[in-house]
Amino acid sequence: MTFSTHTPEETKQLAVQLASSLQGGEILALEGDLGSGKTTFVQGLGEALGVKAYVRSPSFTLMNIYHTSHPTIHFLVHLDCYRLGPLCDLQGLELEEWLHRSDVIIVIEWPPHHLLNKNVSISIIFEMINAQTRNISLPLSP
Amino acid sequence: MRILAIETSCDDTSLAIVSCKDDMFIVEKNLVSSQIDTHALYGGVVPEIAARMHAEQIAPLLYALEIPQDGSTVDAIAVTAGPGLVPSLRVGVACATTLAVAWQKSLIAINHLEGHLYSCWLAEKPPLFPCVALLVSGGHTELIFMKDHGNYEYLGRTRDDAAGEAFDKVAKLLGLGYPGGPLISKKALEGKKDAIDFPRPMKNAISFDFSFSGLKTAVAYHVKDHPDDRPEDICASFQDAVVDILVSKTLKAVEKYQPASVLLSGGVSANISLRETLKKILSDRFPHVHYHTPPITYTTDNAAMIGVAAFFHLQKNDFADPLTLAADPNLPLSSL
Numbered sequence: 504m505t506f507s508t509h510t511p512e513e514t515k516q517l518a519v520q521l522a523s524s525l526q527g528g529e530i531l532a533l534e535g536d537l538g539s540g541k542t543t544f545v546q547g548l549g550e551a552l553g554v555k556a557y558v559r560s561p562s563f564t565l566m567n568i569y570h571t572s573h574p575t576i577h578f579l580v581h582l583d584c585y586r587l588g589p590l591c592d593l594q595g596l597e598l599e600e601w602l603h604r605s606d607v608i609i610v611i612e613w614p615p616h617h618l619l620n621k622n623v624s625i626s627i628i629f630e631m632i633n634a635q636t637r638n639i640s641l642p643l644s645p
Numbered sequence: 646m647r648i649l650a651i652e653t654s655c656d657d658t659s660l661a662i663v664s665c666k667d668d669m670f671i672v673e674k675n676l677v678s679s680q681i682d683t684h685a686l687y688g689g690v691v692p693e694i695a696a697r698m699h700a701e702q703i704a705p706l707l708y709a710l711e712i713p714q715d716g717s718t719v720d721a722i723a724v725t726a727g728p729g730l731v732p733s734l735r736v737g738v739a740c741a742t743t744l745a746v747a748w749q750k751s752l753i754a755i756n757h758l759e760g761h762l763y764s765c766w767l768a769e770k771p772p773l774f775p776c777v778a779l780l781v782s783g784g785h786t787e788l789i790f791m792k793d794h795g796n797y798e799y800l801g802r803t804r805d806d807a808a809g810e811a812f813d814k815v816a817k818l819l820g821l822g823y824p825g826g827p828l829i830s831k832k833a834l835e836g837k838k839d840a841i842d843f844p845r846p847m848k849n850a851i852s853f854d855f856s857f858s859g860l861k862t863a864v865a866y867h868v869k870d871h872p873d874d875r876p877e878d879i880c881a882s883f884q885d886a887v888v889d890i891l892v893s894k895t896l897k898a899v900e901k902y903q904p905a906s907v908l909l910s911g912g913v914s915a916n917i918s919l920r921e922t923l924k925k926i927l928s929d930r931f932p933h934v935h936y937h938t939p940p941i942t943y944t945t946d947n948a949a950m951i952g953v954a955a956f957f958h959l960q961k962n963d964f965a966d967p968l969t970l971a972a973d974p975n976l977p978l979s980s981l
């Protein structure tokens with residue numbers, strides 16, 4: 504389903520809606536051009552899960568880990584492979600400790616190609632229409 | 646007093662020997678082995694390769710420092726313990742803890758950001774406290790109030806993208822390559838900085854926080870809508886917006902906190918326009934405030950700054966235990 508949002512807040516709100524359907528253990532892949540709203544969306548996820556810190560872009564730090572205050576999902580792991588390139592594998596990030604855990608949500612901006620084929624549970628695609636409008640495709644019924 | 650310092654938190658492996666005499670620091674050696682070329686080969690940074698390269702480079706660099714085998718010319722060992730990627734950090738931490746045990750030397754764990762702050766002690770004169778410090782790099786944009794050594798209070802940080810990240814991404818939007826900062830400032834030299842009126846998010850907000858994602862996005866729209874604009878003008882106008890935001894916030898902090906010194910450090914502090922603009926406006930408006938920024942060589946990641954920071958930990962007897970010290974990917978900048 505594709506949604507049009509017209510402000511950063513609407514994009515965050517969409518993330519809040521998605522968050523309520525998450526069980527824990529999911530991997531979310533966020534694709535879209537520079538500035539299309541991926542990090543903004545993760546900020547919404549953070550709000551929904553009760554992350555107290557600002558969710559910042561992990562493009563340089565590669566992986567940011569947030570504690571949440573959600574009853575069952577305790578960590579939001581925010582990855583960004585922008586600097587790694589589409590062909591990277593995630594070895595060396597020591598992701599193993601976070602994978603397949605029902606108290607963790609992993610969300611990846613600029614996901615590497617190999618990941619898209621198999622491991623991703625939810626794929627979200629961002630498209631920049633104009634200065635305000637973003638089209639966001641994700642598995643959510645209106 | 647002579648310190649061996651080790652830094653492997655990012656893409657560069659660096660080892661240094663720093664000594665201190667009469668409150669002045671002397672960088673006897675500062676070796677940096679950059680991985681940029683290797684990563685460029687792979688089209689990006691590869692964490693696993695980064696860690697492996699640190700492991701391959703650290704012994705030859707240590708050898709090149711020509712420390713006697715018993716370590717007798719070194720009094721203490723300093724190492725970056727975080728933040729950063731664990732596999733990379735771990736290489737430096739393992740080397741430092743091993744040497745500390747083998748040579749029976751004191752070990753000092755340093756936060757990478759603290760290292761950047763202390764790179765300002767490598768400028769001509771030591772800064773006077775209190776300081777307002779602007780720390781700008783690829784991953785960080787922070788305004789910090791330092792009342793004294795080891796005393797850090799966050800005034801503001803970026804809420805989304807870091808300033809260096811914005812440089813990097815705008816370079817990508819313009820197809821300029823990596824690393825973006827130097828390429829943009831070079832192009833900006835031939836552009837008109839008032840050609841495009843890019844937004845300055847958060848500039849006039851009461852908060853000392855920064856935001857650069859809106860500026861990045863504004864450049865993205867502009868490139869899309871005006872494909873024929875001169876990249877030089879886009880670079881100059883963009884750089885002017887970044888410098889304007891950083892300088893205005895810093896001045897606002899100076900007004901409020903009345904520091905004796907202003908410090909500018911981190912990779913983006915190599916940007917000449919930022920260095921010069923801050924210097925000029927400070928001397929115009931706050932002539933009594935001292936301004937310190939490290940020589941360009943010490944703006945990017947290096948071990949010398951880690952060594953300098955370690956001296957002040959040493960004075961407070963703040964040592965790490967080599968048997969338990971572990972790399973911490975999220976190590977916060979906390980006061981001693």
Ligand SMILES: Nc1ncnc2c1ncn2[C@@H]1O[C@H](COP(=O)(O)OP(=O)(O)OP(=O)(O)O)[C@@H](O)[C@H]1O
Nearest residue numbers: 508509510514537538539540541542543635858859
């Ligand atoms: N409808 C909208 N939804 C989301 N963001 C919007 C919208 N309208 C405008 N924006 C602005 O677009 C920018 C989106 O930037 P953001 O950093 O979230 O993108 P990104 O996809 O994470 O980019 P990058 O590829 O650099 O990581 C923000 O500055 C935000 O304020």
Ligand SMILES: [Mg+2]
Nearest residue numbers: 541542560612
């Ligand atoms: Mg992003």
